[in-house]
Amino acid sequence: MASSEPPFDLKDFKVERVLSEDPLTHNAAILGSLRLAGGEDRPTIVRVEKAALPSFSPDILDSVKFLGTTDAYSWGLAWLKKSEEGADIKISVICPATEAHIRKVSHAHSNPSLRIQSEGGYKYSAQKIHLVHETPEIYARIVKPYIDAFPPSRTQWVEDILDGRSEVDSVLFRSSPDAPFGFLILPDMKWDGITMSALYLLAITLFKGIRTLRDLTREHIGMLKEIRQRAGQIVKERYGLESTEIRCYVHYQPSYYHFHVHIVNTNYVGLPSMSVGQAHLLDDIISLLELDPPGAPSILQRITLSYGLGDQHGLFVPLKAAQAELTKEDDGDGS
Structure with missing residues (x-):
């Protein structure tokens, strides 16, 4: 189980440089160093993001400064009162941070408390996104060997959750041990556990053969439908939301190669990881699989998938080269 007391004092963080910042989503990743208890300074990444705003009332304001007014419109700045119920910013720390963390986010981390960093992939250093097309042939030749080469240590934090060595108290649902394709559901580290408009849960399969x-x-199909059903049941019974108020989707490329489903409030918009191409609705995936005749290769194995890929991703160089091959093939068709 994760400790609430880290082995460092964040006030001692020494800033080196900003790795990335996004004024739209109000988050930033800063590289620097921290001294661990009884040790030396270690490379550290601190990620800060604006916490979800509470329901507005004048009582939450400490002060207001108006900057201008014209006709019916006025604008200004405001400061919130300190509150034990809601923080102003959310902080995530990686210490010690490796070069892989600094240059890019690996597909998984050994520390379960760092799950937020791996969601959506490669968030720390700013990078340029390119649209790539992954045919079944490219998947078999480039992507699958890349996935197969990942050492088990990269998803050790997932194994710790699945085996009950961490985040036991956070699990909202776990399939029975004899379920052929079981899963568990727990809150994602992105969510503060309070703000319903930003609700974010995660379903992770207990079966290790789906990456x-x-x-x-x-x-x-049965597993996917049960994830959908259990997610709807949980949000209704625990959080008072209807099943129509959640959006369930799967990433491709995912940020780590152990199958999982994201469960977020339908009104939670603006997440970069919900962009077209990367996020695939669970309902659509189920519908596609239902079109497959029994015994035939899955439609998800037969189609070409197009998605945005950052230039710091480990697949970027070979997939970019493969795009040139696809272009030549299209030119050769004479179309």
């Missing part, structure tokens, strides 16, 4: 949506077949 991405490319591995899904007709035999997994």
Whole structure:
């Protein structure tokens, strides 16, 4: 179980440089160093993001400064009162940070408390996104060997959750041990656990043989439907939301290669990881698999997937080269 007391004092953080910042989503990743208790200064990444605003009332304001007014419109700045119920910013720390963390976010981390960093992938250093097309042939030749080469240590934090070594108290649902394709559901570290408009849960399969949506077949339809059903049940019973108020989706490329489903409030918009191409609605995935005839290769194994890929991603160089091959093939068709 994760400790609430880190082995450092964040006030001692020494800033080196800003790795990335986004004024739209109000978050930034800063590289620097921290001294661990009884040790030396270690490379550290601190990620700060604006916490979700509480329901507005004049009581939450400490002070207001108006900057201008014209006709019916006025604008200004405001400061919130200190509150134990809601923080102003959310902080995530990686210490010690490796070069892989600094240059890019690996597909998983060994520390379960750092789950937020791996969601959506490669968030720390700013990077340029390119649209790539992954045919079944490119998947088999480039992507699958890349996935197969990942050492188990990269998803150790997932194994710790699945085996009950961490975040036990956070689990909202766990399938019975004899379920052929079981899963568990727990809150994602992005969520503060309070703000319903920003609700964010995660369903993770207990079965280790499904790494991405490319591995899904007709035999997994029951599991996917149960994830959808259990998610709706949990948000209604625990959080008072209707099943129509949540959006369930799967990433491709995912940020780590152990199949999981994101469950967020339908009104929670603006997440970069919900962009077209990367996020695939769970309902759509189920519908596609239902079109497959029994015994046939999955449609998810037969289609070309197009998605945005950052130039710091480990797949970027070979997939970019493969795009040139696709262009030559299209030119050769004479179309």
